[in-house]
Amino acid sequence: MTTIKDVAQLAGVSPSTVSKYINGGNVRAENVTAIRDAIAELGYRVNPIARSLKTRHSYSIGILLPSLAAPFFSGVFMSLDKLLRERGYHSMISCYYSDHGLERDYLGYLISAGIGGLIYVPENLTAEEFLELTEGRNVPVVQMDRMIPGVAADAVLAENIAASRQAAARLIAQGHRRIAVISGPSSIQTAKERLAGYLRALEEGGILYDSTLAVSGELTFATGYQGFSRLMALDNPPTAIFCTNHDITMGVVTAARERGLKIPGDVSVFGYDCVDVCAVMTSAVPVVRQPERELGRTAAAYLIERLEGCDAPPRVTRLKCSLIL
Amino acid sequence: MTTIKDVAQLAGVSPSTVSKYINGGNVRAENVTAIRDAIAELGYRVNPIARSLKTRHSYSIGILLPSLAAPFFSGVFMSLDKLLRERGYHSMISCYYSDHGLERDYLGYLISAGIGGLIYVPENLTAEEFLELTEGRNVPVVQMDRMIPGVAADAVLAENIAASRQAAARLIAQGHRRIAVISGPSSIQTAKERLAGYLRALEEGGILYDSTLAVSGELTFATGYQGFSRLMALDNPPTAIFCTNHDITMGVVTAARERGLKIPGDVSVFGYDCVDVCAVMTSAVPVVRQPERELGRTAAAYLIERLEGCDAPPRVTRLKCSLIL
DNA sequence: TTGAAAGCGATACCAG
């Protein structure tokens, strides 16, 4: 491997001078050309790891999230990656598959693995765990989509309550009175908020909450699929189902199809996130669309500000969702 | 930040001893406890970047691919990540969005960023470019899904030709004679192979190739969507369309829905990759299913072997696809 | 402007 020493030797200067050249310092014109030539000839590239060991600063940004399969996350990622890239950073994704142990391990690894900053979608960690892993290290963290209560770090979130409330309100406006909801585990902030929005809409619509119509489980296809069966097996089944996440929506739609039930003829469905897929269906299923681009851009922008030394108090930003009907 | 020195001091031993303890060497029992206590008290974690600077070995594995949105890639990734994790590695994804410049930059960055190995889905780079960026560095690379001709590195690929041939043959067996194909750019190996499989099936079916029925473009939704319009606008439109990738399939299905054309009533479609989505549709669309799990596991296994010193000649492995009807 | 020397955090070697 070619190092800065090799370049220095070939160019006939000292490593310090080469370093200065690379980092934009003042170097005599003739040395500049000599160094540039040497670098080209040797195909030299700085070793970011040696550099960051010394500078305690890095252009690698870690992205830590619970799932890769969700189009929501890949949408957000593409957007934040773009901004980071434009600013000279390089982002690298790690996925912890909603697993508590993995989440802890990866967070610890990333924090000490020489990343310059972290964009983090939390799920299981407590504030204590988070703090223990991150304190002392000087790595700025921006929370995305969710936040750990008690953690003093920037957070960029979607307005889950408002969005769910509107979605459910829409179903009510269409005349539905028996509206089911299938939601994620209450341990997940977004799931809790989406359920809250649903409840709020019911209340505002003067509809009594019927707990048999509220199913909850993991944020998976299976939850939607099985939830649908359970709901339709009720003595008095719902006429509409509000799905609070992409996979749940897919599960519900699939289950309906398999039973030959028409959407929205036999049962209405309001989905979440799966904009593209839902548009493909024979009669398009309405969905809540989260502002993926903006979420990503904002999170990246916050992180960059922190990396550039901003020390304002932690900011929590909520971005609006929209309904795709 | 707490370093190995701090631990050594607190434990009353030298840094070398602590290092030995951490890396599983023989240390006197009383020192072991002293060190363990010190580590716990200080919350010490090794700094992987300092370590790999010294050892020229790293447990970070880079994954470099052209797209994140494709369920195919996320499926493959989940599988390889699992195996790598079980073996103590940590994988981090970088995405280059099919961009040539980004692909080159990221490859260069990763190779010199201290990763231990790389799983790489190539798209635009030539063998020369690849070699220039990687030679000298001692980082094993396994190519996934595609390979650069002339690059001597392991490769794990799907049997694209056979799969496409079977898919097209199936349409022929159903009585179709005018079968269109929408494929990706011929610069992409998988696209070329899938087209070849289609042509092979036609030939074997005694059907003359009609170039007006062969549309090609980027591997995007738009290509499928617009391709569908173009094909259906022909004087003599096809009765079946073979889509050679996930997004193209989605584009075609969407376009058909929007025109109110029934699949397979008005036109038959054979898709690729989108197993879950296609199963949801009112009448399920048949698709080619790639062996994502196996591809990922095999690529990871090859990489691990290389990391453990295997120096067998480069291996190229092809894995079978299946048809989901 | 330049370069010698120190040092980032960890490991490897080798003498004790």
Added chain:
DNA sequence: CTGGTATCGCTTTCAA
């Protein structure tokens, strides 16, 4: 079994 020393590749004083 232990610890002093050199070193990984690079940046950063600081003196010349």
